[in-house]
Amino acid sequence: MSDDKGRDFEVVNRSVPRRDGRAKVSGRALYVSDVKLPGMAYAKVLRSPYAHARIVSMDTSKAESRPGVYNVLRGDDLEGLNPYFGHAVKDHPLVAIDKVRYAGEPVAAVIAEDELTAYEALEFIHVEYEELPAVMEPQEALEPSAPLLHQREFEAGALRGFEGEVTAGRGTNLCQEHHIKWGDVDEAFAKAAAVVVAEYYFPMAYAYAMEPYVAIAEVGDQGVTIYSSAQHPFMVRHDLKTIFDMPVSQIRLIVPFVGGGYGSKSYTKIEPLVSACAWKARRPVKLQLSVEEAMLTTRGDDALTWMRTAVDADGKIIARQAKIYMNTGAYAENSPLVCEKSSNRCVGPYAIPNVQIDNQMVYTNTVPASSFRGFGCAQVTMAGESQIDELAAKIGMDPYEFRVHNAAQPKQEFFPGMRPFDGTLTQDLKIVADNLGWKEPLPDGHGRSIGCSASDAGAYPLTSTAVRVHADGSASLMIGSTELGQGSHTVLPQIVAEELGVPFDLVRVVSSDTAITPYDRSTGASRTTTLMGRAVQEASREAMEQMVRMAADVLGVKESEIATVRGGITCGEAKLTWSEVLTRYYRLPDGEVIGRAYIRKDGDFAQLPVFWEAASTGIEVSVDEETGKVTMEKLGTCGDVGLAINPALAEGQDIGAATTGMGIGMFEELEFDRNQLLNGNLLEYRLPRFSDMPRTVKLELVQNRDGVGPYGAKGGGEASLNSLPANIANAVYAATGARIRRAPLTPEKVWRAIRDARAARGENES
Amino acid sequence: MSKDRPALVELRFELNGKDVAVECEPQQTLSEVLRGRLNLTGAKISCEVQVCGACTVLVDALPVSSCTYLAYEAQGRSVTTIEGLEGRDRTLHPIQQCFIDEFAFQCGFCTPGMILSAKALLDDNPDPTDDEIIHHMDGNLCRCTGYVPILKAIRKAAAVMKEARG
Numbered sequence: 004m005s006d007d008k009g010r011d012f013e014v015v016n017r018s019v020p021r022r023d024g025r026a027k028v029s030g031r032a033l034y035v036s037d038v039k040l041p042g043m044a045y046a047k048v049l050r051s052p053y054a055h056a057r058i059v060s061m062d063t064s065k066a067e068s069r070p071g072v073y074n075v076l077r078g079d080d081l082e083g084l085n086p087y088f089g090h091a092v093k094d095h096p097l098v099a100i101d102k103v104r105y106a107g108e109p110v111a112a113v114i115a116e117d118e119l120t121a122y123e124a125l126e127f128i129h130v131e132y133e134e135l136p137a138v139m140e141p142q143e144a145l146e147p148s149a150p151l152l153h154q155r156e157f158e159a160g161a162l163r164g165f166e167g168e169v170t171a172g173r174g175t176n177l178c179q180e181h182h183i184k185w186g187d188v189d190e191a192f193a194k195a196a197a198v199v200v201a202e203y204y205f206p207m208a209y210a211y212a213m214e215p216y217v218a219i220a221e222v223g224d225q226g227v228t229i230y231s232s233a234q235h236p237f238m239v240r241h242d243l244k245t246i247f248d249m250p251v252s253q254i255r256l257i258v259p260f261v262g263g264g265y266g267s268k269s270y271t272k273i274e275p276l277v278s279a280c281a282w283k284a285r286r287p288v289k290l291q292l293s294v295e296e297a298m299l300t301t302r303g304d305d306a307l308t309w310m311r312t313a314v315d316a317d318g319k320i321i322a323r324q325a326k327i328y329m330n331t332g333a334y335a336e337n338s339p340l341v342c343e344k345s346s347n348r349c350v351g352p353y354a355i356p357n358v359q360i361d362n363q364m365v366y367t368n369t370v371p372a373s374s375f376r377g378f379g380c381a382q383v384t385m386a387g388e389s390q391i392d393e394l395a396a397k398i399g400m401d402p403y404e405f406r407v408h409n410a411a412q413p414k415q416e417f418f419p420g421m422r423p424f425d426g427t428l429t430q431d432l433k434i435v436a437d438n439l440g441w442k443e444p445l446p447d448g449h450g451r452s453i454g455c456s457a458s459d460a461g462a463y464p465l466t467s468t469a470v471r472v473h474a475d476g477s478a479s480l481m482i483g484s485t486e487l488g489q490g491s492h493t494v495l496p497q498i499v500a501e502e503l504g505v506p507f508d509l510v511r512v513v514s515s516d517t518a519i520t521p522y523d524r525s526t527g528a529s530r531t532t533t534l535m536g537r538a539v540q541e542a543s544r545e546a547m548e549q550m551v552r553m554a555a556d557v558l559g560v561k562e563s564e565i566a567t568v569r570g571g572i573t574c575g576e577a578k579l580t581w582s583e584v585l586t587r588y589y590r591l592p593d594g595e596v597i598g599r600a601y602i603r604k605d606g607d608f609a610q611l612p613v614f615w616e617a618a619s620t621g622i623e624v625s626v627d628e629e630t631g632k633v634t635m636e637k638l639g640t641c642g643d644v645g646l647a648i649n650p651a652l653a654e655g656q657d658i659g660a661a662t663t664g665m666g667i668g669m670f671e672e673l674e675f676d677r678n679q680l681l682n683g684n685l686l687e688y689r690l691p692r693f694s695d696m697p698r699t700v701k702l703e704l705v706q707n708r709d710g711v712g713p714y715g716a717k718g719g720g721e722a723s724l725n726s727l728p729a730n731i732a733n734a735v736y737a738a739t740g741a742r743i744r745r746a747p748l749t750p751e752k753v754w755r756a757i758r759d760a761r762a763a764r765g766e767n768e769s
Numbered sequence: 770m771s772k773d774r775p776a777l778v779e780l781r782f783e784l785n786g787k788d789v790a791v792e793c794e795p796q797q798t799l800s801e802v803l804r805g806r807l808n809l810t811g812a813k814i815s816c817e818v819q820v821c822g823a824c825t826v827l828v829d830a831l832p833v834s835s836c837t838y839l840a841y842e843a844q845g846r847s848v849t850t851i852e853g854l855e856g857r858d859r860t861l862h863p864i865q866q867c868f869i870d871e872f873a874f875q876c877g878f879c880t881p882g883m884i885l886s887a888k889a890l891l892d893d894n895p896d897p898t899d900d901e902i903i904h905h906m907d908g909n910l911c912r913c914t915g916y917v918p919i920l921k922a923i924r925k926a927a928a929v930m931k932e933a934r935g
Binding site: 028036211263488663693 | 850
């Protein structure tokens with residue numbers, strides 16, 4: 004393939020090895036967990052045993068007097084700080100103030116000379132609580148008699164990421180609601196040829212970033228400096244600006260390698276707490292959470308979705324209606340945006356003329372929920388893609404054919420007001436169907452399913468970057484995008500190398516330091532390759548434009564007489580590399596030129612979403628009817644990525660996302676026993692392992708260059724998660740005739756459903 | 770250090786081919802000594818209950834979870850960490866190279882433990898079947914890759930190591 008000047012790609016669209024490879028296989032890759040600062044103290048957190056309680060009194064004197072303890076941070080001693088944070092709703096105190104709203108909420112932090120001393124001091128803090136009635140389920144929390152979690156009115160965050168009003172803090176437990184309506188659903192359902200109506204559940208899930216949350220803060224004359232595992236350092240900076248009432252120039256977030264994110268490290272987590280500890284103790288403080296504590300910090304939003312979908316006599320979908328209850332837990336975090344996105348994502352990837360979606364995001368006394376890979380789409384696609392198979396069965400149509408018959412078409416504005424569809428679902432579905440051997444006969448006890456999804460992805464387009472081209476011909480790329488493992492430190496310098504014509508190995512990446520790297524809103528919503536990739540491409544081109552002017556100056560010619568070639572310029576007989584241009588311009592073999600780019604909601608990015616993230620996934624399972632155990636035998640994915648800057652990395656995103664989708668579809672769920680998290684550790688929270696993986700995996704990419712990213716690229720990395728839980732429910736149905744509408748499909752649930760299905764068919768239990 | 774801390778004990782063992790002596794508290798784990806006292810941060814701490822394998826190191830060629838293995842148990846033994854795998858001429862161990870070649874990691878947090886677990890397998894069983902690899906590696910979690918690229922990397926490393934032996 005070739006670039007927009009007709010030159011064959013040399014660096015882009017190739018699976019070049021990862022830039023961080025050597026560091027990561029040798030143990031030298033630096034994560035915040037590995038960082039120590041001179042004079043650093045350590046914090047440990049005391050957590051609430053109650054889901055909902057008033058803090059009557061707290062005695063920290065014994066803990067404070069222990070040897071090696073510097074301070075104890077408590078909620079009634081934060082004078083001088085604005086202690087509430089939240090980019091969407093400022094409802095989250097950095098440590099509990101007056102009351103606790105979930106079991107596991109931080110109520111105090113001990114700061115000591117080492118971790119063990121801090122940990123041992125926790126048991127010397129005495130807290131008297133007055134327990135309050137707790138509410139754990141969204142529908143119960145909306146009852147007028149339900150205990151109210153938040154008594155205050157909230158200020159909406161300036162960076163909440165959506166245009167609607169914030170509904171939190173109006174005297175109910177409603178955190179946010181979102182409604183979509185076009186056409187007339189009641190009329191459409193009245194005249195439908197067939198309708199399926201049912202309720203579906205998507206569980207509370209834990210992202211398990213292998214590196215638990217960690218941050219180190221220092222508060223000094225220059226302001227606040229924080230080393231953090233945050234995905235979005237610039238968003239965290241904005242929260243800290245408010246907490247400390249400082250300009251953003253005095254808040255510095257530094258993010259080295261991050262040990263997994265998957266959305267769980269997006270937005271602000273422990274940074275306010277650790278920086279308050281550093282402020283109080285007047286020394287650098289490190290707070291390293293355990294996995295158990297990470298499970299008490301953020302989870303994915305669970306969702307109960309009532310949905311009905313109607314078809315006409317030709318098998319065309321004519322209406323869909325959904326009523327969704329989502330559970331944000333004790334604090335809003337990013338759930339208001341999850342509410343909006345999950346509503347939008349009920350529709351695609353089908354063109355439906357009559358739609359009504361009503362979604363309520365509700366506070367409960369559970370662990371706060373926020374972004375998690377899939378971001379609302381996974382929640383409602385469990386409902387949507389299950390229902391598509393149920394409808395196909397009802398009208399006697401093949402579920403693959405039914406999807407192809409109804410899928411949104413390229414350039415179709417299937418969601419009024421949004422960017423027309425920029426993918427090719429029928430092509431994606433066909434690739435997966437062919438790879439699964441869709442029409443081939445299956446052994447007994449096996450079932451297969453196919454699915455697809457399309458998410459309004461890319462978040463908000465606000466991104467900037469700088470490409471510094473040095474006089475020796477090397478380059479430095481300054482990016483605010485964090486390297487979570489997705490490969491941005493490889494993909495983005497590939498673009499610089501392609502544009503400037505310099506070797507890939509000569510492009511250094513400098514990343515994620517808010518004091519140094521230009522602003523990037525976030526690293527999430529699959530946006531980096533598209534938005535930062537485009538910024539990097541434009542900044543490289545802007546650097547070349549400057550170097551063309553410099554070449555005109557040194558050659559004494561007009562700019563128009565200069566032509567750019569890969570790696571430099573020509574002008575008549577003269578041919579100069581970028582290194583020669585800069586060296587002659589500065590009259591020294593040193594110095595640089597800085598190319599810049601700013602992406603905003605304008606031009607190619609004026610219409611949202613930035614792109615539709617589309618994919619198809621298919622699986623084959625075998626089901627042991629005696630035990631209910633489901634085994635995934637085959638997996639096929641097809642990512643509709645426009646152009647893969649690095650195909651191996653793009654495919655790696657697809658299989659990684661599909662594996663998490665398989666986990667949620669088959670075993671993952673945070674379970675509460677009354678008010679307490681029951682399985683808040685990795686012994687009891689079951690994650691996908693080596694032996695769970697299918698033996699046949701076929702990963703493919705469709706590259707039609709139909710995106711607004713560099714060279715037509717679009718993002719990937721979430722879509723193959725979204726359809727997987729429904730894939731599993733549909734394949735289990737195909738194998739056994741048992742329909743299960745609640746993920747995960749654990750062996751017990753499958754066994755019971757098979758028994759019930761047999762009973763319903765009038766078969767005897769064997 | 771607080772006054773009510775237990776007395777330090779002296780610990781001697783072989784670390785990546787060199788003898789080391791270090792003082793530690795008797796309750797300290799091997800990962801605390803490696804990461805905290807010897808500044809070898811390659812072994813990562815995640816689950817702390819021997820489920821994830823991120824902290825895996827080799828003790829007398831066998832993989833152990835250094836997050837729960839008492840440092841004192843390493844007394845007189847031979848410990849290999851990820852930092853000990855690279856050759857003196859900075860060439861990577863074939864397993865390390867194959868992990869890069871096969872894109873067998875993303876965030877990298879599981880990688881040191883994965884590579885050491887794989888090394889223990891291949892040193893003991895140079896030509897494993899896929900089933901043997903999967904069985905051996907089932908105690909190492911990865912949330913990024915979906916495991917398939919890791920399986921490929923280990924398979925390839927076995928072939929490379931076999932060829933190197935001739």
